[in-house]
Amino acid sequence: MNGFDFVKSSYSSGSGECVEVALNVPGVVAVRDSKNSADGPILRLAPQAWVRFAGELGRPAGQGRRHVSV
Numbered sequence: 001m002n003g004f005d006f007v008k009s010s011y012s013s014g015s016g017e018c019v020e021v022a023l024n025v026p027g028v029v030a031v032r033d034s035k036n037s038a039d040g041p042i043l044r045l046a047p048q049a050w051v052r053f054a055g056e057l058g059r060p061a062g063q064g065r066r067h068v069s070v
Helices: 047-056
Strands: 019-022 029-033 043-045
Touching: 029 047, 043 047
Parallel strands: none
Antiparallel strands: 019 029, 029 043
8 A cells, every 4th residue: 555545637638548646645646657656666756756647737838838749
């Protein structure tokens, strides 16, 4: 047990591309892929990093955001 209480993020899509987020541990935002939640990796972020990342979601490229193709 990792101590995180994960919930589906509001940033997840309805097509199976789901991210789960845990905010219950002070000083940490934990993120994982819901398709690999049992034993998959957990990304741990500082709350400030999560706020900055989440704030960039949905902003079109060219509005203060770099577009990166992978």
